[in-house]
Structure formats: structure tokens, C-alpha cells
Amino acid sequence: MTPHSSSLREHFASDNYAGMCPEATHWFLEANNSGHQPGYGDDIWTQRSTDMIRELFGTPCDVYFVFNGTAANSLALAAMCQSYHSVICTPVAHVDTDECGGPEFFSNGSKLLTTESDSPAARLGKLTPQAVEQLITKRSDIHYPKPKVVSLTQATELGTVYTVEEVRAICAVARQRGLKVHMDGARFANAVASLRCHPAEVTWRAGVDVLCFGGTKNGLPIGEAVVFFDRALSEDFAYRVKQAGQLASKMRFISAPWVGLLENEVWLRNARHANAMAQRLYAALRELPGATVLHPPEANGVFVQLPREVIDGLHAKGWKFYEFIAGGGCRLMCAWDTTPEAVDAFVADLAAALR
Numbered sequence: 638m639t640p641h642s643s644s645l646r647e648h649f650a651s652d653n654y655a656g657m658c659p660e661a662t663h664w665f666l667e668a669n670n671s672g673h674q675p676g677y678g679d680d681i682w683t684q685r686s687t688d689m690i691r692e693l694f695g696t697p698c699d700v701y702f703v704f705n706g707t708a709a710n711s712l713a714l715a716a717m718c719q720s721y722h723s724v725i726c727t728p729v730a731h732v733d734t735d736e737c738g739g740p741e742f743f744s745n746g747s748k749l750l751t752t753e754s755d756s757p758a759a760r761l762g763k764l765t766p767q768a769v770e771q772l773i774t775k776r777s778d779i780h781y782p783k784p785k786v787v788s789l790t791q792a793t794e795l796g797t798v799y800t801v802e803e804v805r806a807i808c809a810v811a812r813q814r815g816l817k818v819h820m821d822g823a824r825f826a827n828a829v830a831s832l833r834c835h836p837a838e839v840t841w842r843a844g845v846d847v848l849c850f851g852g853t854k855n856g857l858p859i860g861e862a863v864v865f866f867d868r869a870l871s872e873d874f875a876y877r878v879k880q881a882g883q884l885a886s887k888m889r890f891i892s893a894p895w896v897g898l899l900e901n902e903v904w905l906r907n908a909r910h911a912n913a914m915a916q917r918l919y920a921a922l923r924e925l926p927g928a929t930v931l932h933p934p935e936a937n938g939v940f941v942q943l944p945r946e947v948i949d950g951l952h953a954k955g956w957k958f959y960e961f962i963a964g965g966g967c968r969l970m971c972a973w974d975t976t977p978e979a980v981d982a983f984v985a986d987l988a989a990a991l992r
């Protein structure tokens with residue numbers, strides 16, 4: 638991997654600040670050099686990357702490419718729900734807090750039900766079987782939207798990762814109660830790299846029905862794959878994608894770069910690198926009095942509480958990052974191309990600001 642020139646400024650705001658990785662770029666250009674190709678996904682690149690995703694998971698599944706995660710999640714949930722259904726998720730779920738009501742809009746009104754926010758699991762951004770069960774059984778009357786889907790985010794919005802056991806246990810409750818399971822995998826690669834398991838282990842073998850497999854934050858220019866392990870749920874999904882304005886006419890430029898990610902496990906290599914940079918950042922932050930890391934990172938993000946004036950000082954020095962959690966909690970995301978030098982430079986500026 639050749640990180641970009643260190644004279645170019647890196648940031649910790651989001652893993653989508655990074656550009657596309659060399660392998661994705663290579664296949665993007667290959668697609669452009671392959672002459673005329675049919676539009677709307679009838680091209681050789683879409684066929685190839687779809688086959689590679691099926692091979693990766695080792696099971697027959699239906700795969701659709703869309704432009705972004707909001708569309709992937711919203712359309713997947715809409716396919717899993719009727720308008721009178723509801724979706725169980727955490728209070729920090731991207732589907733609830735950062736998709737502008739997309740899931741509700743595309744499902745014509747399916748309601749999102751969030752679990753309580755002050756349990757130990759919730760503070761780590763996770764659902765538990767108990768919390769899911771509690772929401773499912775809370776009401777059973779006709780006046781309440783019927784729970785139909787459990788949506789879990791892997792890796793979570795708080796940089797933690799569900800173990801295979803945890804996913805299995807949540808899926809078991811869902812199955813027992815007749816609910817389907819959706820996984821928001823915007824950072825699925827980081828989760829699998831962290832777990833060191835086979836991607837099938839933490840998805841369909843654990844009971845996940847639909848995975849939104851993130852490519853953008855893993856090194857693609859653009860694009861996410863919606864993977865239906867329960868193929869009955871994908872009926873008419875192509876129409877949803879088209880109606881939502883998510884069917885790329887030059888689909889090959891979304892799908893071909895996936896070949897670069899999937900070949901030679903580049904997706905895992907990119908994720909492992911981002912995770913390792915988060916560990917490097919974490920190790921340094923732990924040594925700084927005045928910086929309070931909220932919990933050990935398990936993927937590619939570190940969450941740290943810093944004094945107000947220190948945050949302002951870092952921003953003034955040009956570092957971009959989000960204050961994600963109320964009360965001074967900052968989110969520091971590492972990407973496939975984050976350099977150790979950038980981590981060290983950030984830590985040095987932070988240490989100076991704390992003094």
C-alpha cells in the first residue's frame with residue numbers, strides 16, 4: 638500500500654475523508670478501458686463482483702449495488718417491512734439518527750423503536766437479546782406498530798464490535814419472535830478484521846437476513862452492496878433501487894472497484910490497517926492525563942473526552958474531527974490510508990494543548 642504524500646493533511650473526522658485505495662482505482666480504470674459495456678448492471682464487472690461477493694460468503698445470495706449507506710439501509714429495511722411494522726435499533730443507530738428519516742420514508746412509515754440509552758451495552762452502542770426481547774414484548778395490541786426487524790450495526794457507531802456469539806443471541810431472539818435481522822455494515826470490514834472470523838460466521842450463519850456491506854469507508858470511491866441472504870426478501874428490490882434513484886446507469890464504475898477490494902482480501906487488509914491505527918491512537922491517548930478514552934476501540938474509531946479549550950485548540954490547528962457525544966466526547970476515525978505519522982502528529986498537538 639502506498640499512502641498518499643505525507644505533505645497532504647490527514648484528518649480524523651471520518652473514514653470517508655480518505656480517497657480510494659490503489660486496488661479500487663486500478664479496477665475503476667480497467668472498467669473504463671473495457672470499451673462499451675451494457676448499462677444498468679448488465680456488464681461484466683457487475684457480474685464479476687457479484688460472483689465474488691457470493692463466493693466470499695459461500696452461500697447463494699442476491700446482491701445489489703447502490704450509491705450510499707443511507708440508501709442501502711433505507712431500501713433494505715423498506716423491503717423487510719410493511720408500513721405498519723417497526724424496526725428495533727439502538728438510540729445511536731445511523732438508521733435512526735443520521736438518515737434523515739430515510740428508512741421511514743422508503744417504507745412508507747415503518748417506525749424505528751430504540752432501546753434504552755443508559756445500559757452498559759447501550760453505552761457501547763450495542764443491542765442485547767434482553768433489550769430486543771423487551772421491546773418486542775412491550776406491546777402486542779393493534780395500536781402499536783408491530784416489531785418486524787432488528788437492525789444492528791457492525792462495527793457499531795461507537796467503534797465497538799459485536800462478537801459472533803452476541804450476533805447469534807440477538808438473531809435467535811429475533812427468529813423465535815418472527816422478526817428478521819438487518820445488519821448495517823458500513824464498517825463491516827473493520828468488524829470482521831477485528832473478530833478474525835469468516836464473514837459468513839457473523840452474518841448468515843449467525844442468522845442475519847440482509848447485510849448492507851460498506852465499500853465507501855473501506856477504500857472505494859463510492860458504493861455499498863446490499864446482500865440478501867434471505868433471498869425471498871429481495872423480491873422486486875431492483876424496482877425499489879430504481880425508483881429511489883439509486884440505479885447507476887454506468888453501474889460498472891461502482892461494481893468494478895469492488896473487484897479490487899475483494900481480490901486478495903484487500904478489504905480486510907484496508908480494515909486491519911485502519912483498526913491498527915486506531916489502536917496506535919488509543920495507546921497514545923491512554924498515556925495523556927486530561928484525555929479520557931470512553932472505551933477501548935475494537936474497530937477503527939476512538940472516542941475520547943477532552944476539555945473544551947483543548948478541542949478548540951486542535952480545531953484551530955486545523956485538525957478536523959467530530960464532537961460526536963454530548964459533553965466533550967470526540968470521535969477520532971482512522972481510515973485505510975491513515976499514516977502512523979499523522980497519528981503521532983495529532984497526539985503531539987493534543988499533548989501540547991493539554992499542557
Ligand SMILES: *Cc1c(COP(=O)(O)O)cnc(C)c1O
Pocket residue numbers: 704705706707708710731732790793794821823824853
Ligand atoms: C457512514 C455510515 C453509513 C452510510 O452513510 P452514507 O453517508 O449514507 O453513505 C451507514 N451506517 C453507518 C453506521 C455509518 O457510519
